[in-house]
Amino acid sequence: GQDSYILAIETSCDETAVSVVKNGRDVLSNMIFSQIETHKAFGGVVPEVASRKHVESITVMLEEAVEEAGIPLDQLSAIAVTQGPGLVGALLVGIMAAKSLAFALDKPLIGTHHIAGHIYANRLVQELEYPCMALVVSGGHTELVLMEQEGHFHLIGRTRDDAVGEAYDKVARALGFPYPGGPYVDQLAMQSETEVKLPRAWLEPDSYDFSFSGLKSAVLNAVNQSKMRGETPDQSGIALGFQASVMEVLVEKAIRAVRETGAVQLLLCGGVAANQGLRAALTARCKQESIALLVPPLKYCTDNAAMIGAAAHLKWLHGEFVPQTMKAEPGLSL
């Protein structure tokens, strides 16, 4: 068939991202403006500030993404945008930009689910085979998603409290690192040889759910107890202990989910998929178990628009477009 060129926009949280993706696979441009420096001072994302920053940078990101892709605007096949979930004010900026472009260029508009984007980021590497199992680990989500077929998402497990990325960020904060702290904890854990023993939350034996708040509290206790004794906390030992606990539960539940559902591929996705410890542990276990594992390159793990282009491509193939009256859906489910 004919080549498709999708311009994709992602503004659900604190990254203003625009990408042009050819045939759902070739990333012609992948522009990301991160607001992390702005939000660091507040220790987390401030929604009002995020919206304002998106407004400031969306036009520049659009221009740069189009220029780098080298595709004339009239040759675009569709405009895609993250519809939800996310911060409503942040989503709105991307949606208004997408609607304006689609209207001005007379192109179809595609609404994409943010987590579907994280999952389909794996399409940028290799085509998915079904049924497959996605382990979604991000700042807002920790889920095991069974996909019997393309576009069908069946949530078989989720966190009952904190998302794993959120737990990373809180632990990093307790250890004195800025937002987002996941990469710092990852680095520290790699440097450590002694592991501070921390609990694992397995929940009921047959459950695919997760829980990280108990572990987070255990870390905070360990840090406070050292401080009360007038000692400096064993930062890297705690980081390693925390990471070991998180990894073991994530990896073993994901492997069991693949085994028990007959999934033919395991997909790792979301910002925490950038974690070196998790990538290594999952790769090793999948090799042992002869499970086909897909892991996106680092730049497609944390929020980006190329993943939205990869997800939107499937909707484009099926002619699944949305009208100009489409709305932001901050609580959109898969």
Ligand code: KG4
């Ligand atoms: O997917 P993402 O960019 O945004 C959401 O949709 O939430 O994920 C961001 C999360 C943050 O919590 C961040 O700390 C975490 O991903 N993260 C990491 C690493 N890189 C990013 N967590 C652990 N290790 C990393 N290397």
Ligand code: ZN
């Ligand atoms: Zn995300």
